[in-house]
Amino acid sequence: MSSDIAISVKNLTKKYRIFGHPGDRIKQALTFGRVRFHREFTALQDVSFEIKRGETVGIIGRNGSGKSTLLQLICGILKPTVGAVEVNGRISALLELGAGFNPEFTGRENVYFQGTILGLSKEEMDSRFADIAAFADIGEFLDQPVRTYSSGMFVRLAFATAIHVDPDILVVDEALAVGDMAFQRKCFERLGQLLSDRQRVVLLVSHDLRQVERFCSRAIFLQSGKIMADGPAHDVCQLYCEKANEEIKLENSSAASWSRAKIDSSGEVELLNINIMDSNGQEIQEICPGDPLRVRIRFRLFVSLTQPELIVGTQAVDMQFLSSSTTAELGVPIRLEPGEHLVEYLLDQFPLAPGRYFIRFVIRDKTFRIVFAGEGLCPFLVIADSREFDRPPRLLDLKPEWVLCGVHY
Numbered sequence: 001m002s003s004d005i006a007i008s009v010k011n012l013t014k015k016y017r018i019f020g021h022p023g024d025r026i027k028q029a030l031t032f033g034r035v036r037f038h039r040e041f042t043a044l045q046d047v048s049f050e051i052k053r054g055e056t057v058g059i060i061g062r063n064g065s066g067k068s069t070l071l072q073l074i075c076g077i078l079k080p081t082v083g084a085v086e087v088n089g090r091i092s093a094l095l096e097l098g099a100g101f102n103p104e105f106t107g108r109e110n111v112y113f114q115g116t117i118l119g120l121s122k123e124e125m126d127s128r129f130a131d132i133a134a135f136a137d138i139g140e141f142l143d144q145p146v147r148t149y150s151s152g153m154f155v156r157l158a159f160a161t162a163i164h165v166d167p168d169i170l171v172v173d174e175a176l177a178v179g180d181m182a183f184q185r186k187c188f189e190r191l192g193q194l195l196s197d198r199q200r201v202v203l204l205v206s207h208d209l210r211q212v213e214r215f216c217s218r219a220i221f222l223q224s225g226k227i228m229a230d231g232p233a234h235d236v237c238q239l240y241c242e243k244a245n246e247e248i249k250l251e252n253s254s255a256a257s258w259s260r261a262k263i264d265s266s267g268e269v270e271l272l273n274i275n276i277m278d279s280n281g282q283e284i285q286e287i288c289p290g291d292p293l294r295v296r297i298r299f300r301l302f303v304s305l306t307q308p309e310l311i312v313g314t315q316a317v318d319m320q321f322l323s324s325s326t327t328a329e330l331g332v333p334i335r336l337e338p339g340e341h342l343v344e345y346l347l348d349q350f351p352l353a354p355g356r357y358f359i360r361f362v363i364r365d366k367t368f369r370i371v372f373a374g375e376g377l378c379p380f381l382v383i384a385d386s387r388e389f390d391r392p393p394r395l396l397d398l399k400p401e402w403v404l405c406g407v408h409y
């Protein structure tokens with residue numbers, strides 16, 4: 001391997017054995033493998049790439065696409081089924097929680113233990129310990145067994161150790177997501193400093209595309225264990241985003257997309273139909289950021305309701321309520337008679353950033369009794385456009401007026 005290559009991965013395939021029952025593993029051993037009690041699952045298939053010194057590479061892909069498997073193969077924790085990994089330099093890894101630390105040892109003991117594994121002497125670790133403790137900032141827990149740590153404390157100590165052992169290659173597998181925001185920022189600042197040494201390599205698995213774009217020069221996109229794309233982080237993240245959009249659209253077009261719908265009805269109301277429509281009244285499933293939002297709801301009422309309240313709101317994928325509007329805001333009492341009703345809810349602009357959203361629809365009577373409550377209804381998309389990756393992270397797409405003094409155009 002040439003000296004400027006830090007990691008070389010050639011035709012890497014990893015197959016896991018899946019046993020139907022825990023006892024099947026023993027049965028297979030007892031038959032000396034003559035009878036097969038397992039099936040094979042290919043988590044990585046024929047993956048090849050090289051990483052040069054000084055590169056920061058993000059590994060992205062959906063859950064189960066093989067990212068952690070790849071990192072574990074690079075770190076030597078797993079053995080490949082086929083292919084080879086060559087690593088040129090000292091590798092320090094911050095893998096999933098629990099990896100590498102012994103839960104019965106104290107934090108201090110684990111730090112020294114990690115140092116020994118990576119070939120550092122006790123004196124070398126003595127001289128670094130104060131910095132590790134200061135960075136981790138977990139106080140007296142340093143002398144408590146690691147099993148008593150919260151996941152955040154664990155990752156603090158593991159990260160502090162990983163960056164203070166002079167790694168040539170630092171591997172970070174999503175673990176940072178556990179730390180609080182201030183700690184994450186501190187970690188990324190420190191990673192940036194580490195990278196000022198042009199010889200170092202950082203491999204980062206993250207679901208946060210913005211983090212990957214900001215931090216990595218290159219990204220590798222894995223899909224079902226294969227490389228879908230490998231190139232400049234911006235381009236690969238954009239491709240990943242487009243693929244994700246396509247998949248969400250596909251999910252949205254299937255009946256499964258209604259699986260989030262949760263309806264609680266007193267029996268006095270039947271929801272007939274709810275959809276998003278364009279300005280011509282045509283049903284649509286996606287809108288662009290900042291477009292108008294028009295929701296049309298048809299329902300049948302079996303009783304008459306005096307002074308009811310209709311509430312329409314939007315929800316995020318985690319069902320968090322994003323907005324709620326009520327007809328009570330009209331200030332005019334309304335009355336609903338038995339029969340079919342049609343309600344349209346119109347917003348000039350829907351200010352939320354690209355993502356998947358749902359509609360919530362509630363009817364209360366004048367005593368605030370819930371007559372009908374539907375959540376997770378009518379899934380729709382605010383789609384990412386090509387400018388998405390130049391924009392800062394946000395939840396809302398607001399359209400401010402700017403006053404810029406002394407700025408030349």
Ligand SMILES: Nc1ncnc2c1ncn2[C@@H]1O[C@H](COP(=O)(O)OP(=O)(O)OP(=O)(O)O)[C@@H](O)[C@H]1O
Pocket residue numbers: 016017018041042043061062063064065066067068069070
């Ligand atoms: N020890 C194992 N035995 C059997 N299958 C496994 C094992 N470890 C992982 N897998 C399977 O291999 C596939 C890839 O898993 P891996 O953890 O590498 O994915 P990932 O991209 O890191 O996912 P995530 O984003 O959810 O962390 C998954 O389908 C997973 O279920």
